[in-house]
Amino acid sequence: MTAVFDMTGGQVTLDRRSVLRGVDLTIGAGEVVAVLGANGSGKSTLIRALLGLTPLSGGQTLLYGRPPAKFRQWWRIGYVPQRLQVGGGVPATVREVVTSGRIARQRRLRPTTAADRQAVERALEAVSLADRAGDSVQNLSGGQQQRVLIARALAGEPDTYVMDEPTAGVDAGSQHLLADTLSTLVRDGKTIVLVAHELGPLEPIITRGVLVRDGVIAHDGVPPRPEGECAKPGHEHVHPHAEEPVAGPLAGWRAEA
Numbered sequence: 001m002t003a004v005f006d007m008t009g010g011q012v013t014l015d016r017r018s019v020l021r022g023v024d025l026t027i028g029a030g031e032v033v034a035v036l037g038a039n040g041s042g043k044s045t046l047i048r049a050l051l052g053l054t055p056l057s058g059g060q061t062l063l064y065g066r067p068p069a070k071f072r073q074w075w076r077i078g079y080v081p082q083r084l085q086v087g088g089g090v091p092a093t094v095r096e097v098v099t100s101g102r103i104a105r106q107r108r109l110r111p112t113t114a115a116d117r118q119a120v121e122r123a124l125e126a127v128s129l130a131d132r133a134g135d136s137v138q139n140l141s142g143g144q145q146q147r148v149l150i151a152r153a154l155a156g157e158p159d160t161y162v163m164d165e166p167t168a169g170v171d172a173g174s175q176h177l178l179a180d181t182l183s184t185l186v187r188d189g190k191t192i193v194l195v196a197h198e199l200g201p202l203e204p205i206i207t208r209g210v211l212v213r214d215g216v217i218a219h220d221g222v223p224p225r226p227e228g229e230c231a232k233p234g235h236e237h238v239h240p241h242a243e244e245p246v247a248g249p250l251a252g253w254r255a256e257a
């Protein structure tokens with residue numbers, strides 16, 4: 001079966017700095033992958049490069065078997081960026097932003113259908129923002145805006161979700177809500193690639209951990225399993241992990257976050 005993402009020798013240079021250096025990464029349909037690593041290690045650049053949003057300076061990357069420039073099935077991908085950027089301060093409501101997630105599915109000039117409206121309502125409910133649908137997104141908190149972005153991706157009903165720190169700045173309740181939503185997507189066979197500092201409630205659904213360190217993949221395999229105190233709900237991650245016994249390549253990943 002064709003891989004969803006297939007990067008070979010991927011390099012990215014930004015501002016004359018080598019940010020990704022020879023990345024090989026293949027992600028198949030139905031995988032649930034966490035991209036982990038320290039601040040500035042290149043996680044966001046990696047997922048943007050997988051999507052063709054950041055061009056490669058070397059190597060190649062394929063999306064469902066095609067180079068991004070020749071890929072046409074954008075409805076198959078739902079991207080949740082790190083922050084909401086709604087067109088230059090133009091006021092938009094929550095529903096309008098979420099509805100924009102249907103664009104890749106719509107034929108040009110085709111009126112909105114009942115299926116579009118239902119997908120938008122389901123997405124709003126999935127992130128518990130149905131009651132804020134008419135509000136301006138500018139008036140929402142950072143965590144609520146993050147949920148709007150997740151709803152926008154859900155509304156498009158894609159096959160693959162790519163999420164850049166979907167839990168950053170999101171309260172514990174919303175993190176659990178997201179975990180429930182993602183579990184349903186996983187059951188439906190969707191592919192999920194997410195960047196995270198801490199897996200938190202998402203940990204049980206992750207099947208693969210990709211650790212980025214200084215622009216290269218330092219580990220690719222079994223996701224980290226928190227033990228002891230770290231596994232308890234509500235655990236605040238403030239203590240250093242560098243002194244933990246190093247049992248395998250992933251044992252030190254938290255120390256990098």
Ligand SMILES: Nc1ncnc2c1ncn2[C@@H]1O[C@H](COP(=O)(O)OP(=O)(O)OP(=O)(O)O)[C@@H](O)[C@H]1O
Binds near residue numbers: 019038039040046
């Ligand atoms: N547009 C840019 N121009 C120059 N350098 C950039 C640009 N974007 C990112 N970088 C640099 O590339 C490196 C990797 O950035 P990236 O955002 O991919 O890291 P990250 O692992 O996602 O970090 P974080 O967890 O802080 O989001 C960083 O050192 C960053 O400063």
